[in-house]
Amino acid sequence: MKEKHSFRSLISLALLLVFSTALLLPGGQAYGKSSSQSSAKTYTVKLVSAELTSNDHVGNEWAWSASVDGKSLDVGDSITLKNAKNSIILKSYAVEQDKIPDEGSAEKSISLKSLSSNKTTVKLTVTVTENRGRYSGNKAVWVFTYQISKK
Structure with missing residues (x-):
């Protein structure tokens, strides 16, 4: 039984790695490069939390x-x-x-000009919908909290 769980964990990790490298890379733009050098600033972004805030029978292994x-x-x-x-x-x-994994994602582009204070908190909400069985259509909600600081 433990081997099955380990195999499932490896498959899930592989899916996460594929998602992270294929979908999380900024498209077509070299990291840290832009056309206007004059307004360059340094920012620190911290992942404060990743919380499962509700779970209506979607599952327990996340x-x-x-x-x-x-x-x-x-x-x-x-x-x-x-x-x-x-x-x-x-x-x-x-x-x-x-x-059959149930998954969800969220993305937000934060305009640096819109940051009005030295520290800004941004929350992304990810909704995961159960895709099979008697609880099909039920939802779980994750909230990811980021803090952006100007330097």
Whole structure:
């Protein structure tokens, strides 16, 4: 039985890695590069929390990932973006690990010009919908909280 769980965990981890590398990379733009150098600033982005806030019979075995401009973060981790230009892209993903995984994701582009204070909190809500069985259509909700600090 433990081997099955380990195999399922490896498959789920592989799915997360594929998602993180294929979908979480910023499309077509080199990391940290932009056309206007004059307004470059440094920002620190911290993943404050990743919380399952509601779960209506979707499942109990979860995995998730979070990224900032394509760089993965764990809860409590920070990433410093030097020479950040126009925006920061936050992405969150959650998957309930069963035979046919239930998954959801959210993405938000934060305009750096819109940041009015030195510390800004941004929340992304990820909804995962049960896809099979008697609870099909039920939802679980994850809330990912990021803190963006100007340097």
